Amino acid sequence: MNTIYISERMQECLRQIEESAFTTIIAPMGYGKTTAVSWYLEKRRQMGDQVFRVNIYSNNINLFWKSFCGAFHNTELGKQISQFDFPMGETAVGLLAETVLDYLCHREDQFFLFIDDYHLMNDGRVLSMLIKLTDIPVSNLHIIVASRNAILSQSEDMHLGQRRHAIATGDLRLNPTELSIYCRRCGVSMSKKQLAELSEQSEGWFSAVYLNLKSISMGKGLLDGRDDVLGMMDHTLVEGLNAGYVELLQKMCLADEFSLQQAEYITEQTDVADRVRNLSASNAFVRYLPDTQTYRFHHMLQECMQKQFSRLPSEEQAACRTRYGKWHESQRQYTQAINFYDQAGDRRSALRVIGLDGGTQLAAIAPERILSLLDNCTEEELMAELQGLLVLMRRLFSWQQIPRMLKIKDVLLKAVSQSELAEDERNNLLGNCDLIMSFLYYNDITAMSQLHQSACRLMSRPSISIPKNGSFTFGSPSVLMMFHREAGKLDSEINEMNHSMPYYYQVTDGQGMGAEQIMEAEAFFNRGQFVDAHIMLEKARASAAGEQQNYILLCCDFLSPRLALCGQLPYQEEWYERKLEQFKASRDPMLFTVLDGCLAYVHALLGRVDRLPIWLRDGKLAEANLLNPARPMFEIIYNQVLLAQKQYAVVIGRSEGLLKSCQAIPYLLCELHIHIQLAAAYYALNRQKDAEEELRTALEIAVPDGILLPFVENGVYLRELLTATQRKYPQQISAILACADEMENVKRGLSGNNSADLGLTESELAIARLIVQRKTRKEIADTLYLAEHTVKNKLTHIYDKLHISGKPTEKREQLTKMLSNEK
Template identity: 35%
Template sequence: MASYPRLNDIFITERLKERLSEIGNHPITTVIAPMGFGKTTAVNWWAKRLAKSRGEAVVLRQMIVTDSVTDFWSGFCRAFKGYPQLLEEMKALGYPKDVPATALLSELLHETLSASSSPLYFIMDDLHLLEKNTVTALLLLLSRNLPDCVHLILLSRNQIFSEEERMRLGHLLCEIGADDLRLNARELKAYADRCGLAASPEELDTLVLQSEGWISMIYLNFKSYAQNGHWLSSSSDIFDLIHQVLLVPLESRQREFLILIGMTDEFTAGQAAYLWQHGDAQSLLDSLTKNNAFITRSEQGIYRYHHMLRHCVRLMFAEKPEGYRQESYSRLGKWHLKEQEYIAAYFAFAAAYDWVGLLATLTEDNAKSLNSEHSRAFVEWSENCPKEILLQNPAAIVVFMLKLFSFHCISEIKQMKKLLLVSLEQNTSLTEEERNNILGDAEVAESLLAYNDISAMSVYHRRACLLLRRSTVSVDSKGTWTFSSPSIFMSYHRRVSYADSESAEMKECMPYYYQVSNGHGNGAEHSFAADLFYERGEVTDADISNRMARSAARRKNQYSVLMCCEFLDLRMAIFQGNYDRVKQKSHELREWLYKERQYALLNTLDMCLGFLYSLLGFPEYAPKWFAEGKLSEALIMFPATPMLHTFYNQLLLAQEEWTEVIARQEECKALYGIYHNVLCEIRLHIQLSAALEQLGRRKEALDELKLALDSALPDGIVMPFAESGAYLLELLKELKGRELYTEEIEKICSLSEQFHASREQIRREHFGENESYGLSERELIIARLAAQRKTNREIAEELHLAEGTVRNQLSRIFDKLGLAGDGKNKRILLENLLKNKKQ
């Protein structure tokens, strides 16, 4: 048999080389073609040539191997391991599921990458594996907002962008398709000559027609011809061809190795040796890689099968005896667990029905790696795991309890608690301290079932204090104790006329929780009291308690409690007419959250600012996602959603969307009733009263206002009425004339007058034409020109400046003004800010 040493060489046509050379001219390139057209091979070839011709160029790669968004984000972050600070910031951010988080990711990337003068190319392969549109918005935003030196190269079997999106991208987008990748007759002959195949022109013409220029089909035919001198049948399925050409000719040991390792998505030589468990793993891998173009090895030592080869070997793996398959998956799970690759370990053990391994992973990971994407699988594991195995793993049962609450599986938690008690009764190997620690963890986990019932939760916490000899593992002391709520009082005030007793409960009960959780939520009781004082119009006492809460929260780095303190401080600043403090603190808060990587609280800050600007009468200054009502896209934890909707209703009032407020009442009532959020219910009645009054439905407006007063005044709550006084003043006077709540309404009117005076002072001094906004004279000139929608070039020409100088000046202006988002959104916010708002 003749030798064909160049058969596995990469062959790139001159036509394709020319297309690939265009990549550097565009921010984004898509390479789209069906399976087996050589997309990855072509781009890898181009990247290697780039490294030789431009040594300073940086090439990052991400190979997508599953349909998991979690896996996608892990791979995306890993690609930036050469930028350690950026890597940690992106890990803390998590996959950006909403517009603010996506904009923040863009800013993080821009800040890091714009400092480089070298071009950077990010290759993202096999995007088709992700569910359609999963990352489209992310990719579009990045393509428009990353520095000029950054280029995205996206490989997929399917179209990534819609026709409209492609049109909008315009010249920013370079598209390489199947026609660029397929071989014509002349190119196929050149390929055959390079491989040294003595094929006749007639044979090659037939192959062109049969393969339609499909490189995988051509390669398999060349391989077959080299092995036995025969071409393949055009009627055969491609997977049959792979089986015939790549698998059948192998020695049995090589084939078995190939089949076994094919159960992984990607692997290292060490992992292959661990799975194979024989000394010849490396030699087998070297031989197979050398002689098979369908197995590749990256520069980082990661091996991957081509999808078509992997599909074939997995079909063969599925035909193996069940015991062999389970043993193999179990071994794979042990590898991933050893490497602390917990997600992969979970699913490998689940495929093996290795419940002991899965529970070991659950206990070691404490389920921290699992998120909503894995909820269905997690619940199935909890249901399918044999009870006798669960009973032998009481610590894992506690982890199940905790995570089931995150996935809103309440009844399952109670079942798990019963199982835990049986487990501890049967397990005689645990020491008394170990037993008590597990019971203590379970008490803390079970307390979540009584969320926002302070005393009921504390019963669990007190029992946990008696049991635990360490901090509980059921709580992450660095997590958000408030579930991203902006107000502890709004979250925990659940019974009319019980606000004082709830505050007392907080002060009595929280120390027990702090003891078991190492200070998680520290300062919550003072924050509750501060909010209550403010809602009663007692601003001085509110300030004192708020300072106490801030001090306690800082001692334990409880950022979510600090966020509540800062929100109250902003409300008090507006009440006192101190808008300079509002501007300064708003900017500092955002910078602080960025610095501390508390990205989960950025949406909390946004909703707070949206609420405050609504009170001031400038809803257009609210963060874009909030102003547009994209509430479902906000990364707000479920217990905080009542506050989100309450604040959004206030924005709708400021937008004069009276009918929309009324239309939302049933949805809001149902939401507020889940945890009995009394203050949200009070504000809803106020908002409905305001909307009805504006629509001329006075009687209904009075009825709603009276309901609000009935729920608020037993606890002395008056500030929500004062903050909405502009809508309610005439209604309040009418109720007072009926001798209803006379003294209380007088207090409300007095507070309302003070709030109105402060509001008008702010509007007059800070939203007029003469406001400098803390900008220099030159910065103010540039800002006003930008607000007139002039481009950087037009501004530069008008002021006789370099375009780069204008761009840098605008960046400083946006920073000073605390305007976040992408370039376009910042300009819109700037335009709104500089409008003359004399009202």
């Protein structure tokens, strides 16, 4: 009865997978999607091809990525991609595509990647990543995605074009002839009348056919066509089993997939291994997964048994879920443990696990689930798990659930005051609480520092709720933009930052190390004191590197090229590439987003609109992996991009709302940039009066602190306007204009036409520059309005001209060096 039957018609459909980059197989539950693809892939495996399978069990993108990396665990590719988290943002996805390309490009065997149950994944970033992988220039990668629902949008379908192969319900459905063959293969003898009845009743639906044949083989005859499929399954697969098997099915139906060890722990049956193997051998709805050495129930059987599980006494259900929670807790699978404890009503255990997790995996759970858990907790349950409360306070701040955060704080303080904790433990809890509460005073350095100092006096160990490798800057490319909040107070803000940060480092084990130094370096830079800026920049870089503080290092990398544009340092064209290589081993995809922001601002200043990261070029900030405190800074970066693109009206139209958001925090330096950008946009549109008003406002903000460089960086737009208003601020504007002249000289040197030195045409040079940015042929074609095959031919010609050979990454590295050496 476990015979696998794939019709000749279906085999022909499956054979076309090899000729396609992306195959979709879409049909309702029970049509044999997984069985058909698994049969085909086993044939490919026997031929020596490489097969990788990813099962999706939820909409959790982090769990998907874990399964994705696990599919490649025995390969060199798996070792590389498992080093970082799911790639969020175009740059991170591009790095993944490049890693896959390097792995595949010189291999002759075929690679098949099967993504099953995609209908459970609603996060569009997964599909975007898969489509990106189809764009890499290899012919030996074949992605197969199975789903109950439609997968591709019309634009995605058009993008894939002839590279896509579609298998649908009609391909999977058994016609009368195929039904007859399948019955004979299963050893079931049926009359023509019975075959006709079965064909009409099942409409070729594989699961209904299988259940009917199972019923006939048991001597029960055809099932009643009026029964629903769960009734059919109960009648044929569950009835008649002894109590041990039924209990096994009822309890293990809560698992997406399970090992024999987990089944033994959950069911507490000593002979569970034999029972699981027997079920797998006699029941096509219980499948062994050799890649992971686990077992899985078909969704239909799982749904059938979950219905039975729901009829068990509530105490028995809760006990089973609690055992699941304990199992996952023992495996440090804290997300699953929290979910099972919550479902069991064991809220205290859920709070305990939240404390053990420290907030790392908690970020993968939907905020609504945690908020619901909190709403159902009694005060006594909350007071019993104080470490969990601290983690929750930090997470509630990130979710901007401030009233709930304050309520948790009150419970924490009450518990500490009433408990018999040792003094050291009590002080550490209170110190952690002060540290977390300091975030409510962001970005008031003085107020934050008072709480940091209090935390230092109390705590004898680093914070449990603020990881050292977290983002001190929230993803901002500038510390000065974060903490400069009042005109005329920049010096006192720097002094307070220098005074406060050592306390913060003490209680966070060095998170953000170098922040006060880079803030001071930025202040020197903005005042035109370039030597002092360079000295402090190098101090900040050394401090941050010593503690591996990547976000502070990114702030350093945002300042370095801007110093170079002022003629103070050599401009290094490869700085972006170097950082990309450095971050490849990082588990933090937000780093790539911040790096893109740095690149976009610098290229906008240089007028290199053809080199902008695509997502910033197209203004897709809403889709970016950004935390709220960093958004205003990315908005001014995008404004600078719009100015470079000459979209002046758009700058004006969006800036009123940006000003309000900056004033609310307050972010005075961001506000200053917006007024300058508005002045530039108005002046470009011949709105002289409006431009003068915006410039006057900007100068009133900047002059009390001696800030010059935001005007310098926009000197190309503001020169005439600055000259016309020089009388009120003669000294400052003279300094701005002189520095702007130097910047224009540097920019002319960098933007000179050097294509002749390399022997490339302008068109070839444009393509070469985009290749250096890791753009695919499709992206280059879209950017330069060329056909994709034209880009492919030109790229081949470029490499031939420059005598470049090797792997794709080796070619790109050689090309990068050649472009960076242009004189």
